[in-house]
Structures are given as structure tokens and as C-alpha cells.
Amino acid sequence: MTAPAGRERCSRLLALGDSITVGVGDTVGPDAEYGPGWAAHLATVLGMEAFTNLASNGARSHDVARTQLDAALALRPRVATVLVGGNDVLRSDFDARLTLTDLHRSVSELVRGGADVVLVRLPVIGLFELSPRLVRHVMRRRVAAINAAVDEVAVAVGAAEASAPGPGNGPKSARGRVVVVDATQAIASAGAKAWHVDRVHPSPAGHRRLALAAATALADLDPAYLAALVPPSENGAVSPASTARKATQFSPAEVGTGTPRAAALAALLPEAPDPPSVWQRVVWLLRAGLPWCLRRGRDFLPGLLRAVVHDLRAERAFTPGGMLTSFADSGLDPRRRIGRG
Template sequence: MTPPAGRERSFRLVALGDSITVGVGDTVGPDAVHGPGWAAHLATVLGAETFTNLATEGARSRDVVGPQLDAALALRPHLATVLVGGNDVLRSDFDPRHTLADLHRSVDELCRAGADVLLVLLPVIGLFELGPRLVRRVMRRRVASINAAVEEVAASAPGRVVVVDAARAIAPAGPRAWHIDRVHPSPTGHRALALAAAAALSADPAAVGPAPGFENGVMDATASVTNTTPFSAAEARGQLPDAPEPPSVAERLVWLLRAGLPWCVRRGRDFLPGLLRAVVHDLRAERALTPGVLRPRVSRPTRSAAAWRR
């Protein structure tokens, strides 16, 4: 995981995105050199001398392609991480085409500026997994549309793009991977995502330009990355700040009353009308289906978090 010779003192990493990258749900102490959040932990594992977290809470894709992208390009990073879309799917005006266009521009400009890009596939939002079946289906479809946009952007990017599946990265941690709000990763989840990202980048984390076998934005499936640095998950985990114990039942209850319910009320004013329209649209579509014709199903990503084709 050591950056190539000549870059040890100048390896720059920037992070773009929303509250997950800000580090909501994570807890760190003074031993966290770069602060909280999975991207900060990734910077620690990669040995980045300079880490700048440009993510903001509540950010949507338009915020990434706007002020965050401008600031990132000015920093001339070797590696940029982009995780966005979670707030887009929670809005009544959600349109995956807008997110796709924003991601295309962001990734293309970062690549043309000489940066490698790490994109993250969204996991399903656990909070809505507690809701009725129709709500779960709508939210899963929205998340799946964001992930399809991520895959499309990665496939056509003019440089090296690595895709990480957040759901698979943190799944081994089970329920401990999630913060109380079931929207953000917990300290354990943030660290698991950082390690998965580090494993994906272990071949050459600070390389600028296309990876071996990457020609004109397409990865040659027959090519092999030969100049790799062995990645040790145990060694990388030892570099991360310790994760605290999960909150007690009493602490969860206090959080729910002080922060959880107020957040649901604030966000619900905008989100619920759009969600209800989406559910009604689903019901009408089901009734319009021809008998015997199967409804398309939203499938979960099946690629391993460490098996990259880009």
C-alpha cells in the first residue's frame, strides 16, 4: 500500500460526497490523523500526506459536480473518492438521469485532471427496510438506479476508475456495521468500507492514468495487473483508530428522541409526497401488467468488493 517512489511526500487524496463521507456515524479519538469517516481512514491506510474532505452533509450529486468538484480540481489530487446519491433518492424530485449526468461530468473532469477515481456503490438504506414492502421496493429501485449510473460512468471514464460495493464491504460486520439511524455506517462499518477500498486500490493506489489493461475507458478482461503490492487486511486494520463499542439500548433510545424523530419529521415533509407518488406508480404499473408477464426485479450487485474489472 506504499505509494510509488517519488510520490511518498506528495500523495494527495480528496473526498467528495455526502454525510457518509463526512463521517456521520463514525467515532474517533485523537489517534485519527485525518478525522472520522471511511475516506479519512482510507487516507490513513494509503499513507496520504494530504487528505481533504470536501463532502458535506445533505449533499446531492449537483453539489458534487458544483462546488466540490471545483475545489477538488484546484487541489490536483492523485486520488479522488466519490460517494453520492443517498440524498438524491430521498427527495421528491429524484431523477436518476440528473445524477448520471452529474457523475459523468465529475468523474470525467477528475480523470482528465490526472486523478484516479474511486466510486462507491450505495447499499440499500436500512431505515426503509423496516417499512412496508412497497416502500422497500421503491427505495431499492432508486438505489439500484444510482448504482447503475455509477457502473455506466465507470465503464466510460477516460482514466482509471475503481468501483467499490459498500454493501458487500460492510456486510460481514452484520448489524454492527450500521449507525443507530440505519442510514449511515457505524464506526465498524466506516472502517470496513475503508479496508475494502484499500484492497481494491492495493495494486497501485497513487498511480495517475489508466491502470494496466485499461484502454480507451474499457478494461481488457484478459489483461492482468502484474505490478501489485500485496495487501494485508490485518496490517491495514492495525493502522486504523480503534472503533468504540456499539451504543447501549438506553443510548439508542436517547438518540432516537433527540435526533432520530426530528430528522424524520424534517426530511418527511419533502420526501413523503414523492415516495407516495412512486408507490402509487408502482401499483398502477402492476395492475397494467399482462397476465403471465414477469415484473422486472431489481437485483443486488453480485461482484465481490475486491474483484475489480476497472
């Protein structure tokens, strides 16, 4: 693998997670060095020497912690991305406390291994935004519970690493850090075009915007990443080379507040295809969408019905909008934290 002209490369980016990180919903051409998916695009933007995608379709948080993590630690990545929880919220045995435990183990071990970790908050699942109010409410709360776990893990791991002594785990400088990226905010600028036809995964535009948000977050975390993201020209200004071909895809407001950096970042992304036509969407729905709903529904619907009933009972038992109500069916009690009973 060779580096694009004028850009220095760093080492390895490694991706853990589920089908979103696999790249479902994305489409790429021959200019996509590492293939489809937001994490692959992030590796391209950062100029990584190598990219390894350990994510798998259908993976849940325990799959990341018990299977993907061991392979990740053996590869000693410079940067690791973790986006998981979408399949957890779609299952009848959903328990956000278990996701919290799995995330904490995965992120803390990656950080101790020296990786900077991009931890991603789940987006609202577009498919369920089209559902009846009670279903939509339950799914939003489940996603919110996962995101509460993401935030708690980021704080807990950051605090633990800040207070950890150097001997035993290596010097503090050898340890990584954690940055959180909100997927909903990252893809919001694309509107309805942010979603794949299944309304569960990001579209090509959504994947690219998530990659840009992660790249910007890493650059804000460490100026060293900025040198790889936006190479300066000879006079010290941001080089305009190759930015023109992406100018029609992203405006500065869509990819960040710094106009030069935003344009330079967008220029490094592979080209995105045109969105599918209405006819293509209908064909996909008949061939893939409905069969998927039937397969998943056998497990998911009973749990969803129980969650809706639980939600109705919770609204009667607690003040609407209160903390306990909002976490009633999530399994994540806000009064319990990592390391407590």
C-alpha cells in the first residue's frame, strides 16, 4: 500500500462493531482505498498505513468484548473505532447494563494498549421513526440508554487512565485516549439522504459524514492528527489540491466550523454515488427489506410488545419525563455506576 502523493501516513486503524461499521448502506468505487463504511473512510482520511475491519453483521456488544477485542489487541492499533449497540436494542433480551459492561471492558483495554479510541453514540434508528408513537418512544429510550452507557464509559475510562500510575501498564504517554462522536449530529446535515433505503443503516452520504466527524474529533483531540488530515501548502496555507472535486458534495457548514479544514477533509473522501431512485427502493424493499423484517421479527416483536407494556406501566408509576421513567425498560439504572453494586 502506497501513500497518496504529498501525504504522510501513520500506522493502523482498526474498527470494531456491527453492520454499520462493516459498511452496510455504503457504496464505493475504485477510489475507495479501504472499501466501504465510515471507518474505512476514516482510515483513508487519516492516511493510515493499514486498516483492519473486525466488525461483523449482527454483532452485539458482547461479540465485540469477547471476540473482536482479542483480535484487536493483538494488532496493536494506533486508532480504534467502536460503534455497537444497534443490534442490542433490537433484541428481546435487551439490557443496557450488559452493554455498559462490555463497552467498558473493550474501551479500557484498547486504551491501555495504546490506542486512541473513537467511541460512537448511536443514531436514532430511522426505521422506527416511522413507527407508531409507543414503538418510537421505546426505541428512542433504548438508544438513549446505549448512549448513556457510551458517555459513562468515556468518562470512566478517561478518569481511570488519568489517575493510573505508569509502572505496570507502561508509561502514561504510551496509553491511548477516548473521544466520543455523536452519530446523529454527524449525519444530521444530510437530512433524509443520511439513511440507506432500509432506514437502519447510514447511506453513502451518512457514512462519509460520520467519517468526517470522527476525523475532526481526532484532530481536536491531538494536533498531531491535524498534520495528516490537512497538509499545508508551501506558503503554510491549507493546500487546495483535490478539494474542487468534492465541493459539490459537502459545504463547510456540513463538515465543520473551520472552512479550510472542512474543505480539505471532504476532498480526501472517496466519491459517493447518486441516491437510489424510488423504483430501486421498492425493489430493495421486496427483495431484502421484508424478508429481513420477518426474520428479525420472530425475536424482536415479542420483546418490543413487552417493552411497550412496560412503558405504559412506567408512565403510570413515575412522573412523565422523569429520570426513572426514561430508563424504565433500558436495564440501565442511572443510580448505578461502573464499579458499584
